[in-house]
Amino acid sequence: MIEREVTIKNRAGLHTRPAATLVKTAARFKAEFMIFKDGMEINGKSIIGVMTLAAEFGSSLLLQFDGPDEKDALAAIVDLFDRGFDEELGITS
Amino acid sequence: MTEKKEIILKGIAAAPGIAIGKAYVFKKELPSVELRALDESEVAGELERLDHALAKSEKELNKILVFAEQKVGEAKAKIFEAQVMVLQDAYLLGAIRKRIREEKKNVEYVVSDEIQKYANLMHAASNEYMHERAHEIEDLKNRIVRNLQQQKLLSKLDGSPIVIAHTLTPADTMILSRNNILAYGTDVGGVTSHAALISRALKIPAVVGAGSLGLTVATGDMLILDGYSGNIIVHPTEERIIEYQRKREHFSAFEAQLAVLKDFPAITLDGKSVELSANIELTEEIDYVVLQGSQGVGLYRTETLLLGRDDVPSEEEQYREYKIIADRIYPQRVIMRTFDVGGDKLIPDMAEEKNPFLGWRGIRMMLDYPEFFKTQLRAMLRASGKNNVAVMFPMISNVQEVRKAMACFNEAKNELRARGVRFDENIQVGVMIEVPAAALMSGIIAQEVKFLSIGSNDLTQYMLAVDRGNHFVSDLYHELEPSVLHTIKFVIENGHRKNVWVGVCGEMASNPLAVPVLVGLGVDELSVVPSMLPEIKKIIRSLHYAECQRLAQTVLHFSTVSEVEECLRDYVHQHCPDIPLAGNNNVI
Numbered sequence A: 001m002i003e004r005e006v007t008i009k010n011r012a013g014l015h016t017r018p019a020a021t022l023v024k025t026a027a028r029f030k031a032e033f034m035i036f037k038d039g040m041e042i043n044g045k046s047i048i049g050v051m052t053l054a055a056e057f058g059s060s061l062l063l064q065f066d067g068p069d070e071k072d073a074l075a076a077i078v079d080l081f082d083r084g085f086d087e088e089l090g091i092t093s
Numbered sequence B: 001m002t003e004k005k006e007i008i009l010k011g012i013a014a015a016p017g018i019a020i021g022k023a024y025v026f027k028k029e030l031p032s033v034e035l036r037a038l039d040e041s042e043v044a045g046e047l048e049r050l051d052h053a054l055a056k057s058e059k060e061l062n063k064i065l066v067f068a069e070q071k072v073g074e075a076k077a078k079i080f081e082a083q084v085m086v087l088q089d090a091y092l093l094g095a096i097r098k099r100i101r102e103e104k105k106n107v108e109y110v111v112s113d114e115i116q117k118y119a120n121l122m123h124a125a126s127n128e129y130m131h132e133r134a135h136e137i138e139d140l141k142n143r144i145v146r147n148l149q150q151q152k153l154l155s156k157l158d159g160s161p162i163v164i165a166h167t168l169t170p171a172d173t174m175i176l177s178r179n180n181i182l183a184y185g186t187d188v189g190g191v192t193s194h195a196a197l198i199s200r201a202l203k204i205p206a207v208v209g210a211g212s213l214g215l216t217v218a219t220g221d222m223l224i225l226d227g228y229s230g231n232i233i234v235h236p237t238e239e240r241i242i243e244y245q246r247k248r249e250h251f252s253a254f255e256a257q258l259a260v261l262k263d264f265p266a267i268t269l270d271g272k273s274v275e276l277s278a279n280i281e282l283t284e285e286i287d288y289v290v291l292q293g294s295q296g297v298g299l300y301r302t303e304t305l306l307l308g309r310d311d312v313p314s315e316e317e318q319y320r321e322y323k324i325i326a327d328r329i330y331p332q333r334v335i336m337r338t339f340d341v342g343g344d345k346l347i348p349d350m351a352e353e354k355n356p357f358l359g360w361r362g363i364r365m366m367l368d369y370p371e372f373f374k375t376q377l378r379a380m381l382r383a384s385g386k387n388n389v390a391v392m393f394p395m396i397s398n399v400q401e402v403r404k405a406m407a408c409f410n411e412a413k414n415e416l417r418a419r420g421v422r423f424d425e426n427i428q429v430g431v432m433i434e435v436p437a438a439a440l441m442s443g444i445i446a447q448e449v450k451f452l453s454i455g456s457n458d459l460t461q462y463m464l465a466v467d468r469g470n471h472f473v474s475d476l477y478h479e480l481e482p483s484v485l486h487t488i489k490f491v492i493e494n495g496h497r498k499n500v501w502v503g504v505c506g507e508m509a510s511n512p513l514a515v516p517v518l519v520g521l522g523v524d525e526l527s528v529v530p531s532m533l534p535e536i537k538k539i540i541r542s543l544h545y546a547e548c549q550r551l552a553q554t555v556l557h558f559s560t561v562s563e564v565e566e567c568l569r570d571y572v573h574q575h576c577p578d579i580p581l582a583g584n585n586n587v588i
Helices: A016-026 A047-052 A070-082 B040-071 B074-087 B090-103 B107-124 B128-156 B170-176 B194-202 B238-263 B283-291 B302-306 B315-329 B363-368 B370-382 B399-419 B436-440 B442-448 B456-464 B482-497 B514-520 B530-541 B545-556 B561-575
Strands: A002-007 A032-037 A040-043 A060-066 B007-010 B012-015 B018-026 B162-165 B183-186 B206-208 B222-226 B231-234 B275-280 B297-301 B334-337 B389-393 B428-433 B451-454 B501-504 B525-528
Touching: A002 A070, A016 A047, A016 A070, A016 B074, A040 A047, A047 B074, A047 B090, A047 B107, A047 B128, A060 A070, B012 B194, B018 B238, B040 B074, B040 B090, B040 B107, B040 B128, B074 B128, B090 B107, B107 B128, B162 B222, B183 B222, B194 B206, B206 B222, B222 B238, B238 B530, B275 B283, B275 B530, B283 B315, B283 B530, B297 B302, B297 B315, B297 B525, B302 B315, B315 B334, B315 B370, B363 B370, B363 B399, B370 B389, B370 B399, B389 B399, B389 B451, B399 B428, B399 B442, B428 B436, B428 B442, B436 B442, B436 B456, B436 B482, B442 B451, B442 B482, B451 B482, B456 B482, B482 B501, B482 B545, B482 B561, B514 B530, B514 B545, B514 B561, B525 B530, B545 B561
Parallel strands: B018 B162, B162 B183, B183 B206, B275 B297, B275 B525, B297 B334, B334 B389, B389 B428, B428 B451, B451 B501, B501 B525
Antiparallel strands: A002 A060, A032 A040, A032 A060, B007 B231, B012 B206, B018 B222, B222 B231
16 A cells, blocks of 8 residues: 655646546556545545545645555556646646 | 315416316426335345436436537536546445445435535535535436436326426426326416427416415325416315316317318408418327318427437438328428427526527527438438428528528438439428517528518517516517517518518417407418417408408507507407407417
């Protein structure tokens, strides 16, 4: 099991479109994928769960992967967050 | 035994007839979900129902998604894509299936409970964006539950109930009408709502706008619904039932008297004949139309083929429907109107436009989907083998649209020629005149077509800027407004100047008060609600054309609708004393 903390970089936050991208990407891997935020724990492969997170710009999430391809899964998902889901990035003060 | 007290509720008479029977309260808006414990033997069936409802919801959403992507942009369409993804969310569905199996609770309850949990979390968030998402998730929940209950609903309606609802969409009315319905009663809606139109077409008595039926009537209650006066009587007394049985007999006797006219032409006393045809929505209506002595079908609303289904009918399927109608009405003619979807007839959820009646509907939509349009045109052409089919385009607002539609029509012809399929080479094409701009330009438009058919309902609503479905302003809707009558006169004259015939296919053609004026203005064809056909024929047969021309002149000098109505009421009362002028007769 591996974990990584990420920050939301795109201005609009983890809204419907990035949520869909996130879930689609996670589905490519066998590893279990959980997301923790503010005491909430949701399955990262569940779109309805990810939509519930209400993760806004600047908020941080803990990603947890567990499975044979957990490293690849982590790399792919973290890359999405780093690129701000290819959306307009927010301004960090 | 305690007798329940008789209650009389007053609504608007929307379709004639008297029904005596038990109520079935149809609820749709927010499906109520009750918890029910399952037997072990029911679990498999419940899981199967879940799969069906999910598949159906997905189909609906995919259809909406396609429309949305092209019309509201890909970004907004993502909302629907996310909803489709939720329907496929293995984690969510796994939890739902597990609970049905383990907790042995009914599928509606578990779906509702499980999805609502997420919606509640979203409601709890502090930002507006999440609240909107919560509503979307709740919408999705309601869609699944509705699809679960709809299956049940259809099998449930095996008696002959009087359906009571808060409101009925055209789709509801259509789908329910596949059952043996005695009558419809609704809380809201007006005489010209499409639900009312459809009940009249199906000859099912209806009362609309009766207030709060849902509070007074329960499923199983005894009811009398009077589609002539607009009364709904709940828990009627024995005497009342007998009184209404008598009334029902009296009206059927009057109808039998009219039926005698079946084989006579619609011709005035001084020999001016008017083509009297019928409006239909369903293939099933065609036998009734023939029975009523119609001279053909003046308006076949093909869009009903799209209702209650998740996909688009193929050319072959459309051809089969059109062929049945063309064959059955032969040697008379059927005028087939291309799909007039949009506005309030649109597919559920797609009515996202701010002003649907000023929006994407009728020919506007078809020209955006040329392949879809041409599929329909080819099906119509193929049904024209007996030379008794005409084609009509709705919602035309300028001559360019007519030309574009004609170009599609010619392409459709060429495609059939290339396939070696025969059709009527002289098939007539006409347009609806229902947008004031088209009425003003009808002289130019007439040069491109063979006939003009005035859609009086939409013409009136656009002329007067009154939404006939909005009860705050619906009392301003009068098809006999002098402005509307002047416009109709103008269109008829323009048509005749260009040697094309002019008909009226809106509600106005079925309004006994309007008939003498329309005849006087020189209208060539009236296409009416099938149930009103004998009555309108009787009126025409009681009129003198020359006198009607004078009447039309007089009426056009009036400045208010009340003067027009008063004058016409006196006239019809004097010339056709048998014709009942209260109730259904569209005197709004």
